[in-house]
Amino acid sequence: MHKLYRTAGAGSIAPEAMFEEAGAEYEMIEVDLSAKSPDFLAVNPLGQVPTLVLENGALLTESAAMVLHIGESYPDAALVPPVGCPGRPAFCRWLFFLSANVYNATLRFIYADRMSTEEGAAAGIRAAAARDLDGYFDILENTLDPGPHLLGERYTGVDPYLWMLTGWQDDVDALFARCPRLKGHYDRVGERPAIARVAAANGV
Numbered sequence: 001m002h003k004l005y006r007t008a009g010a011g012s013i014a015p016e017a018m019f020e021e022a023g024a025e026y027e028m029i030e031v032d033l034s035a036k037s038p039d040f041l042a043v044n045p046l047g048q049v050p051t052l053v054l055e056n057g058a059l060l061t062e063s064a065a066m067v068l069h070i071g072e073s074y075p076d077a078a079l080v081p082p083v084g085c086p087g088r089p090a091f092c093r094w095l096f097f098l099s100a101n102v103y104n105a106t107l108r109f110i111y112a113d114r115m116s117t118e119e120g121a122a123a124g125i126r127a128a129a130a131r132d133l134d135g136y137f138d139i140l141e142n143t144l145d146p147g148p149h150l151l152g153e154r155y156t157g158v159d160p161y162l163w164m165l166t167g168w169q170d171d172v173d174a175l176f177a178r179c180p181r182l183k184g185h186y187d188r189v190g191e192r193p194a195i196a197r198v199a200a201a202n203g204v
């Protein structure tokens with residue numbers, strides 16, 4: 001069985017959403033990020049969640065890699081368009097866009113004080129992250145036209161990933177006022193039974 005190291009409210013929401021959507025069994029191991037245990041650091045020296053240990057014992061880090069891996073491990077759930085199918089390039093585009101840009105800028109915004117060794121740099125780092133996030137969400141808002149999902153009619157693993165990242169934003173009300181399609185997406189994804197279970201387990 002897959003073992004998922006997770007912390008409520010953190011990036012482990014993404015693989016949890018994939019397992020729940022697929023109806024898969026998985027083991028959850030709670031991680032206290034404020035006091036990382038030697039056992040956890042021995043599994044993942046990055047000391048980050050999510051951390052996934054596969055059925056063969058191999059380590060998988062990176063939430064985007066987990067979305068892909070879990071989706072492909074449970075093909076009946078149809079959460080990842082297979083290689084050669086029309087939606088595959090767009091799925092890859094949005095998976096990496098969300099991970100490399102939106103997740104990264106969100107971390108820069110929230111943890112601006114950790115992003116430089118220079119005293120007093122945090123305010124500028126946070127402002128630049130907010131500017132970048134505005135640009136990324138404008139692109140996502142345009143992509144959700146006509147929607148209802150990032151790939152159009154088809155719900156895939158990039159939708160709960162976007163749902164997680166949207167829920168982390170600093171001023172969600174202002175974001176939704178600017179991006180009404182994003183709000184519709186957030187509400188729709190949150191209403192799915194699998195995602196409602198994930199939300200409850202993460203206190204979001």
Ligand SMILES: N[C@@H](CCC(=O)N[C@@H](CS)C(=O)NCC(=O)O)C(=O)O
Pocket residue numbers: 010011012033047048049050061062063064099103107
């Ligand atoms: N690129 C990683 C980022 C993971 C990440 O930064 N996770 C945060 C929680 S959301 C974390 O573990 N922070 C603790 C730390 O970095 O010390 C991914 O996509 O999985």
